[in-house]
Amino acid sequence: MTAGRTKRQEKAKAAARELDSSRKVSILWLRDVLRVLCRKRTATRKEIITETGLNTASLSHTIKYLSRHGTVLKVGSLESEAGRRREVYNLNAEAAFFLALDFEQRLRFALLNLAGDIRGHWELPLEWGEAPDMERILQGFQRLLRTLEPHQVRRVVALGISYSGMLDGQGRLTAVNLGLRNFPFVSELNEKMKSLVSPDLAIFLEPDRHCAMWAERWLGQAREHRNSILLFSESGIGCGLCVDGKPVEGWRNLAGEIGHITVSADPNLHCKCGKQGCLETVASSPAIVRHYLALTGQRNRKERAVTALEVYDKARGGDGSARTVVDRAVEGMALALSHVIHLINPGIIILGDDFAGPEDYLIPQLRAKLENLVLPELMDGIQIVASHLGPDMRLRGAGALALRKSLEAPELLTKICSPVLPHSKR
Amino acid sequence: MTAGRTKRQEKAKAAARELDSSRKVSILWLRDVLRVLCRKRTATRKEIITETGLNTASLSHTIKYLSRHGTVLKVGSLESEAGRRREVYNLNAEAAFFLALDFEQRLRFALLNLAGDIRGHWELPLEWGEAPDMERILQGFQRLLRTLEPHQVRRVVALGISYSGMLDGQGRLTAVNLGLRNFPFVSELNEKMKSLVSPDLAIFLEPDRHCAMWAERWLGQAREHRNSILLFSESGIGCGLCVDGKPVEGWRNLAGEIGHITVSADPNLHCKCGKQGCLETVASSPAIVRHYLALTGQRNRKERAVTALEVYDKARGGDGSARTVVDRAVEGMALALSHVIHLINPGIIILGDDFAGPEDYLIPQLRAKLENLVLPELMDGIQIVASHLGPDMRLRGAGALALRKSLEAPELLTKICSPVLPHSKR
Numbered sequence: 001m002t003a004g005r006t007k008r009q010e011k012a013k014a015a016a017r018e019l020d021s022s023r024k025v026s027i028l029w030l031r032d033v034l035r036v037l038c039r040k041r042t043a044t045r046k047e048i049i050t051e052t053g054l055n056t057a058s059l060s061h062t063i064k065y066l067s068r069h070g071t072v073l074k075v076g077s078l079e080s081e082a083g084r085r086r087e088v089y090n091l092n093a094e095a096a097f098f099l100a101l102d103f104e105q106r107l108r109f110a111l112l113n114l115a116g117d118i119r120g121h122w123e124l125p126l127e128w129g130e131a132p133d134m135e136r137i138l139q140g141f142q143r144l145l146r147t148l149e150p151h152q153v154r155r156v157v158a159l160g161i162s163y164s165g166m167l168d169g170q171g172r173l174t175a176v177n178l179g180l181r182n183f184p185f186v187s188e189l190n191e192k193m194k195s196l197v198s199p200d201l202a203i204f205l206e207p208d209r210h211c212a213m214w215a216e217r218w219l220g221q222a223r224e225h226r227n228s229i230l231l232f233s234e235s236g237i238g239c240g241l242c243v244d245g246k247p248v249e250g251w252r253n254l255a256g257e258i259g260h261i262t263v264s265a266d267p268n269l270h271c272k273c274g275k276q277g278c279l280e281t282v283a284s285s286p287a288i289v290r291h292y293l294a295l296t297g298q299r300n301r302k303e304r305a306v307t308a309l310e311v312y313d314k315a316r317g318g319d320g321s322a323r324t325v326v327d328r329a330v331e332g333m334a335l336a337l338s339h340v341i342h343l344i345n346p347g348i349i350i351l352g353d354d355f356a357g358p359e360d361y362l363i364p365q366l367r368a369k370l371e372n373l374v375l376p377e378l379m380d381g382i383q384i385v386a387s388h389l390g391p392d393m394r395l396r397g398a399g400a401l402a403l404r405k406s407l408e409a410p411e412l413l414t415k416i417c418s419p420v421l422p423h424s425k426r
Numbered sequence: 427m428t429a430g431r432t433k434r435q436e437k438a439k440a441a442a443r444e445l446d447s448s449r450k451v452s453i454l455w456l457r458d459v460l461r462v463l464c465r466k467r468t469a470t471r472k473e474i475i476t477e478t479g480l481n482t483a484s485l486s487h488t489i490k491y492l493s494r495h496g497t498v499l500k501v502g503s504l505e506s507e508a509g510r511r512r513e514v515y516n517l518n519a520e521a522a523f524f525l526a527l528d529f530e531q532r533l534r535f536a537l538l539n540l541a542g543d544i545r546g547h548w549e550l551p552l553e554w555g556e557a558p559d560m561e562r563i564l565q566g567f568q569r570l571l572r573t574l575e576p577h578q579v580r581r582v583v584a585l586g587i588s589y590s591g592m593l594d595g596q597g598r599l600t601a602v603n604l605g606l607r608n609f610p611f612v613s614e615l616n617e618k619m620k621s622l623v624s625p626d627l628a629i630f631l632e633p634d635r636h637c638a639m640w641a642e643r644w645l646g647q648a649r650e651h652r653n654s655i656l657l658f659s660e661s662g663i664g665c666g667l668c669v670d671g672k673p674v675e676g677w678r679n680l681a682g683e684i685g686h687i688t689v690s691a692d693p694n695l696h697c698k699c700g701k702q703g704c705l706e707t708v709a710s711s712p713a714i715v716r717h718y719l720a721l722t723g724q725r726n727r728k729e730r731a732v733t734a735l736e737v738y739d740k741a742r743g744g745d746g747s748a749r750t751v752v753d754r755a756v757e758g759m760a761l762a763l764s765h766v767i768h769l770i771n772p773g774i775i776i777l778g779d780d781f782a783g784p785e786d787y788l789i790p791q792l793r794a795k796l797e798n799l800v801l802p803e804l805m806d807g808i809q810i811v812a813s814h815l816g817p818d819m820r821l822r823g824a825g826a827l828a829l830r831k832s833l834e835a836p837e838l839l840t841k842i843c844s845p846v847l848p849h850s851k852r
Contacts, residue, residue: 026484028454055836058452166803227677241769243676248669250771251653252803257768260801262761265691273801335688339765342683343667345676375686375699377592377678410481 029054029062030417031407037072037091038403039218041115044086063089070420071095091115096416097152098406099141099159099197100398103185104208105178105235107132108392111144112399114416116219118392120144129179138192145197157415158202159193160402162211162394164235176272177235202412204405206249209256211397213240213247216350218400220389225348229340230387231258231333232352233308237284241344259284261339263332279336283329285354288312291328295321312358330362334369341374341382352387359386455480455488456843457833463498463517464829465644467541470512489515496846497521517541522842523578524832525567525585525623526824529611530634531604531661533558534818537570537582538825540842542645544818546570555605564618571623583841584628585619586828588637588820590661602698603661628838630831635682637823639666639673642776644826646815651774655766656813657684657759658778659734663710667770685710687765689758705762709755711780714738717754721747738784756788760795767800767808778813785812 032052036043043051049059066072075090093115102108105128111120122140126132145153163185165175171186186205194201206214213230216222222230222242230240237259241248248255264277271278281287285308292311293299314322337349351359363384371379389396406412458478462469469477475485492498501516519541528534530552537546548566552558571579589611591601597612612631620627632640639656642648648656648668656666665684667674674681690703697704707713711734718737719725740748763775777785789810797805815822832838 026452026454028452225677227681239769243669243674244672246670248770250669251651251773251808252771254804255653255769255771257771257801257804261765261768262799275799275801336765339687339762340769342687343665343681343766343769344674345678345681345683347677373688373701375683375701378680378683382677 025061025065026058027410027413029058030066031413033059033062033066034071034091034407034413034416037089038114038116038407039223041093042075042088042090044088046086048089066417068419069417071417092420093117094152095155095420096406097148097156098399098402099144099156099193100395100402101137101159101161102208102211102395102398103161103163103173103175103178104394107137107140108395109140109144110392110395110399111147112396112403114403116396116399116403118396118399120147126178131180131183134188134192137189138196141193141196151421154198155415155418155420156197156201157412158204158402158406159197160211160398160400160405161203161205162208162398162401163205164208167205200411200415202402202406202409204401206398206401207253207256208394208397209238209240210247210249210253211401212238212352212393213242213256213397214400214404215389215393215397216240216352216387217242217245217247218403219396220387220393221348221350221385225346227344227346228348228350229337229344229346230350230352231337231355232387232393233283233285233354235284235286237280238353239340241340242346243344258336258340261336263335279332282332288325288329291325292322295324308354309357312354312361316358316361326361327365330365330369334366334373337366338370338373341370341378345378346382348383348385350385350387352389352393353391356386356390451487451491452484453836453839455484456492457839459485459488459492460497460517460833460839460842463515464540464542464833465649467519468501468514468516470514472512474515492843494845495843497843518846519543520578521581521846522832523574523582524825524828525570525582525619526821526828527563527585527587528634528637528821528824529587529589529599529601529604530820533563533566534821535566535570536818536821536825537573538822538829540829542822542825542829544822544825546573552604557606557609560614560618563615564622567619567622577847580624581841581844581846582623582627583838584630584828584832585623586637586824586826586831587629587631588634588824588827589631590634593631626837626841628828628832628835630827632824632827633679633682634820634823635664635666636673636675636679637827638664638778638819639668639682639823640826640830641815641819641823642666642778642813643668643671643673644829645822646813646819647774647776647811651772653770653772654774654776655763655770655772656776656778657763657781658813658819659709659711659780661710661712663706664779665766667766668772669770684762684766687762689761690754705758708758714751714755717751718748721750734780735783738780738787742784742787752787753791756791756795760792760799763792764796764799767796767804771804772808774809774811776811776813778815778819779817782812782816 033048036048036051071092073090073092075088077087091114093113096114098112100110100112107124107126109122110118113119122143124140165173167173172182173185174181190203216230222228226245228242232238239256239258241256259280260273260278262277263279267276269277269281271281288308288311289306311322311325315326367384459474462474462477497518499516499518501514503513517540519539522540524538526536526538533550533552535548536544538544548569591599593599598608599611600607616629642656648654652671654668658664663685665682667682685706686699686704688703689705693702695703695707697707714734714737715732737748737751741752793810
């Protein structure tokens, strides 16, 4: 009868039954409360109620359950203006751990706790076109796991992976900017990581733009914004959209392709996608460098002779050629962002990666151009800021992915909430 | 102590407590199950589990509760291939009623049941610039309510209103295309409708584009699509975006302003918003008419001499001037839609209102142009279709709004699920 069910489904059902039947706590309440605490770390009863919509009875049951298990700690009471005590709860950040991998031009590894702190960090350079050595990847994870006590290793819940490029149905990765084609990534990693950590370890993968957005939502500038845009530049242009508190994934997980929005009618702006005038052809970091070298008669110099950040610096310093290049980039960015603003009505626009460096120069120009392109009621009060997460944005996002997906899966949520017994050896 | 709480909050809390404490049914489960049944009308146990993620025990409690109260009826069992019986549940569509109002160039009224069937319908023309007579509006609702039995009137849960224009913080409506400025709509209506129906009646308002999207999601082409776009034309151009199953509202409820996306650099295309080259200046129905009259030397004729639908018809018939006008409109629509597709990755694009009429002519052209503008992986498998909801789209959407918001509010959800006693007189 159960032949059609997968093991995973059965486990999820058993976990949900266990929670539902023996206690008055619904798995949905646990999820909602942990979502708030993982984002805020510390919250009052009232804040949790406001954000989750739970009633006080359900919240009490849930908090009691989480406190008994050591997932949440009561840290005291604040006196409010009206003289009533407000109970304050703190997340036990070491109640669960997550592994994260940013699969980009460098492979970056991290071990994070439930509050998003990076507990360990490691990286490995990757040559263009070179398939990464699986043994070295495993050694990297091993090195991170060695920083944990054995009882903590059992609380490593999931691995989150941020990748650029496309994964096919067989879990093979094709990433043009890394020179990889059909690299059999997922199946091999899956098996080896499970034997390294535990057979229960869950592995989640998402495109880098979604991971970066999750990082901003969990730990960065989007924490208090339910509707936001993240625009970042490296080899291409990435865009994370957050609508009503959740990153937009799209029908086939392909949302956020802002880099291929047409922003120019210039027929000489060929994009590697085969179209013309895409945003990437004027505003990505390689495009900035390419146009600057062409304009200064250095067309034949190696592109690495100058970086995009240096071109932004020159423009800030008054260099005419650099200004021309950056002006065109900003024009393209403003046009593409004007579409996003009309469509999504975000409260904040976050610039990341190479766009975050020259923020003092870029943001005022971008705002001025947007004001000409966007309806005033949509520009009114909108924030334009730089990301603070730096080069760890996607890596932290991979951790955020692992956390979010784990909260959604009953059997992983149960693992996060299982009793914390620091001195037990099994 | 309770001075700071509103009556509404207290009611919501009481309702939630009542449900939580006396039964094993969480209000969240009721909401999730009803959301599925209101959309599908009939569903098997397995379908409900797949869509809600509930476990079998929680679903059993919920279905038992809803069956006991008459909100859901068991309609029988299907034999599945494997020989196991699949239990089928049917929504009792008359368990609750909603009033709907489409506040547009005509005022359209409807009474809907829980499955979205229009039980009664009425309309009232509105002269441009004329503030609608509140007494006549109330008479309209009264007429609809008279079609119900008294015990049914007590099950009218909420009124949903679709409006074009902007509502300010005091509930005053400003609608340029209706010639209304600061019309004190909400406060007056609120009081009078509550005394007409019941003091519990909830009133919800949303912009027409969000209502239209809800109608497509509940009753139309978007029913099976979690990521969709609805583009419709009347006096302006409206756009509803649905991401992960929910219409996108934006930070300040202003999402979907596709009509003001810049699609042309022609400096003669002045938009009434003050910018140039907005999509509305080439593709809205008044723009289609205006350009056609100008091109055929009839610039001074009254605009009503021809309708947008007639211009589409002439273009289909080979009229050169009409083709020029429609080509430019399609080009603008394709460019604006290409942005939406890159950003949101929808599975379906739905054309409504005046765009739905000439679908056989518009859709192939639109698809051809989109294929030149959009990354192939984003066009692959995308559907482009016409809405089937006709002129009732926004009216049904207002009903859908009332339903959706009622499912979210514990005290209204409780009213929907209260025991159905058709023969009781109180």
